[in-house]
Amino acid sequence: MDFLFVINQALGVALSPTTAAYALAAIGIGVHFGYAGLLNFGQAGFMAIGAYAFGITTLSLDFPFPLAFLSAIVASVVFALILGIPTLRLRADYLAIVTIAAAEIVRYIVSTTGLSSVTGGASGLSAFARSFQSFNPLPGGSYGFGPWTYSRAEFWVFLWGWGLVAIATVIVWLLMRSPWGRVVKGIREDEDAVRSLGKNVYAYKMQALVLGGVFGSLAGVIFILPRAIQPTNYATTLTFFTWTILLLGGAATVFGPIIGSMIFWVLLVLTEGVIGGLVRADVITFLDTTQAGQIRFVLLGLALILLVVFRPQGIFGNKKELSFNV
Amino acid sequence: MSETTLTHPLVDGPVGPGCKKVDPIVVADGVVRRFGGNTAVSVDHVEIPRGRITALIGPNGAGKTTFFNLLTGFDKPNEGDWSFNGQKLGNVPAFKVARRGMVRTFQLTKSLGRLTVLQNMLLGATKQPGENLFAALLKPLWRSREEEITVRADDLLRRFKLDAKREDYAASLSGGQRKLLEMARALMSEPELVMLDEPMAGVNPALTQSLLGHIKELKNDGTSVLFVEHDMHMVRHISDWVIVMAEGKVVAEGPPETVMDDPAVIDAYLGAHHDTDLGDMIEQKSVTERARRVEAKEASLADD
Ligand SMILES: Nc1ncnc2c1ncn2[C@@H]1O[C@H](COP(=O)(O)OP(=O)(O)O)[C@@H](O)[C@H]1O
Numbered sequence A: 001m002d003f004l005f006v007i008n009q010a011l012g013v014a015l016s017p018t019t020a021a022y023a024l025a026a027i028g029i030g031v032h033f034g035y036a037g038l039l040n041f042g043q044a045g046f047m048a049i050g051a052y053a054f055g056i057t058t059l060s061l062d063f064p065f066p067l068a069f070l071s072a073i074v075a076s077v078v079f080a081l082i083l084g085i086p087t088l089r090l091r092a093d094y095l096a097i098v099t100i101a102a103a104e105i106v107r108y109i110v111s112t113t114g115l116s117s118v119t120g121g122a123s124g125l126s127a128f129a130r131s132f133q134s135f136n137p138l139p140g141g142s143y144g145f146g147p148w149t150y151s152r153a154e155f156w157v158f159l160w161g162w163g164l165v166a167i168a169t170v171i172v173w174l175l176m177r178s179p180w181g182r183v184v185k186g187i188r189e190d191e192d193a194v195r196s197l198g199k200n201v202y203a204y205k206m207q208a209l210v211l212g213g214v215f216g217s218l219a220g221v222i223f224i225l226p227r228a229i230q231p232t233n234y235a236t237t238l239t240f241f242t243w244t245i246l247l248l249g250g251a252a253t254v255f256g257p258i259i260g261s262m263i264f265w266v267l268l269v270l271t272e273g274v275i276g277g278l279v280r281a282d283v284i285t286f287l288d289t290t291q292a293g294q295i296r297f298v299l300l301g302l303a304l305i306l307l308v309v310f311r312p313q314g315i316f317g318n319k320k321e322l323s324f325n326v
Numbered sequence B: 001m002s003e004t005t006l007t008h009p010l011v012d013g014p015v016g017p018g019c020k021k022v023d024p025i026v027v028a029d030g031v032v033r034r035f036g037g038n039t040a041v042s043v044d045h046v047e048i049p050r051g052r053i054t055a056l057i058g059p060n061g062a063g064k065t066t067f068f069n070l071l072t073g074f075d076k077p078n079e080g081d082w083s084f085n086g087q088k089l090g091n092v093p094a095f096k097v098a099r100r101g102m103v104r105t106f107q108l109t110k111s112l113g114r115l116t117v118l119q120n121m122l123l124g125a126t127k128q129p130g131e132n133l134f135a136a137l138l139k140p141l142w143r144s145r146e147e148e149i150t151v152r153a154d155d156l157l158r159r160f161k162l163d164a165k166r167e168d169y170a171a172s173l174s175g176g177q178r179k180l181l182e183m184a185r186a187l188m189s190e191p192e193l194v195m196l197d198e199p200m201a202g203v204n205p206a207l208t209q210s211l212l213g214h215i216k217e218l219k220n221d222g223t224s225v226l227f228v229e230h231d232m233h234m235v236r237h238i239s240d241w242v243i244v245m246a247e248g249k250v251v252a253e254g255p256p257e258t259v260m261d262d263p264a265v266i267d268a269y270l271g272a273h274h275d276t277d278l279g280d281m282i283e284q285k286s287v288t289e290r291a292r293r294v295e296a297k298e299a300s301l302a303d304d
């Protein structure tokens, strides 16, 4: 087994655009759950909305990159309003149920054959990054070093991915030290108390839902830039992964989602490399290579359980401020 | 002394349940709230005097908290209407009621344990530009207001003897301190009418005296106060007016010196025990009750 190769791969994935996309999606549910106490179990739906809005406007409407990007934002705002208007006046559980269902509905709609002329049906969409790359100002050649070496096109995606993560992080940091953040954190704990102080709780919950949803949608855009749009990617496991990342890093923390995403992906690659390598070297004989790939997720689930039990505030969280029982 | 001939400077006409006030701040008419078959509140007419301390008393389950919830928009009545400062308030959402200057506290304290004491206080202030999503991003837009309200918060915290706890999470406060914090927080907005639901429950006896002082100070500042309380000493000591509820209705009202002698009040509180002294009885009740409530609170905290 080539340890060096595995480690190299793990280091590479730590800064991959996919890791950035997951971090951004986790920042989004961090705004929802970590700060505002909203249970969004449909972040995969927001990511799908962003990805498809971007892909469809590029391919069917010939939108240039900036307009397609804007479309992804607008689509997620509309999606958040549709989910929020009927549920945010009700108890928190309603939003949770509606978001799970809505994410699944989105996935079914984009996979139906009836719409395949627009959405590509079950095979999804590809070749939508051309306009995005046409805005690439970088001269040719390769960028970075070691495990972080990128082609010109890859580096353009890298810059956008981590650039958006940085912008989202700064926005969250600015908001959470502001009076707006104070109101939202108050709502997380007791809506009625905040209402009794003259704050329009419904409006704040809506703003938080929209903001986190936009981050989710842009995460969807980043996620597809290096690959094709595949409807199967937007199953509930995607939401589950973003939650794992958020809880790993710490729900009410500024850097938690970023570090959480890096740890999550590095661990996945490392365990795959190590377990896969041991299977191929016949050290582990009771698993085949496919099972070796799947066992990682069993370990991941186990790790999440241990985390909930032993460090409910996440790696960076402050226990006094937040643990799971919001 | 007959009830119908009794008059009082706060009252326009004869004193009695539902009597008109010279200068009312709240006027409620035909307010009814039913829970299934149980009529929790059924108030024909009641007026709260402006600039005074009014006590709302009555046995447990009389509907005092429910009436508070209705007036402040936290619950919707089946029927009825009421006004604050002459403006109709039926169907106005709770946050708008608070913005109009009618701020309440809760019987079961709602201090925000995962915010610090200071953050709790600042949350109570109004007209904060930084509470707008976009302005929040630019600190220069809200820094000066933040400084102003921090001064006010510190001043109130000193008055309520919570200044040493300023940076602590509110969860670390005792039950009584949380009551104080909730009341201080309600005062951040400089409300015209403060409605306190059992402000003394669970408050350390050493603090009750200063709490009484704060409530009197409020009146001196021109704020109207309506409070629910079981402690008859407190009621007698600080209130200018007492309204008695039983089984959802206003059964008596009057100045504290005379309302205790009202047969309707004695009935409401004591039922058949007519010959027991009312003061003793109520006090007894409030002591055992408070003990019970403290136990219940501790049990619920332990659950957390
Ligand atoms: N949410 C509710 N659902 C059903 N019944 C309620 C509810 N709130 C209050 N009640 C009932 O209304 C009556 C008045 O309660 P409450 O206003 O809490 O009394 P008080 O504050 O005077 O002790 C009680 O009989 C109580 O059981």
Ligand SMILES: [Mg+2]
Binding pocket: B064, B065, B066, B107
């Ligand atoms: Mg009550």
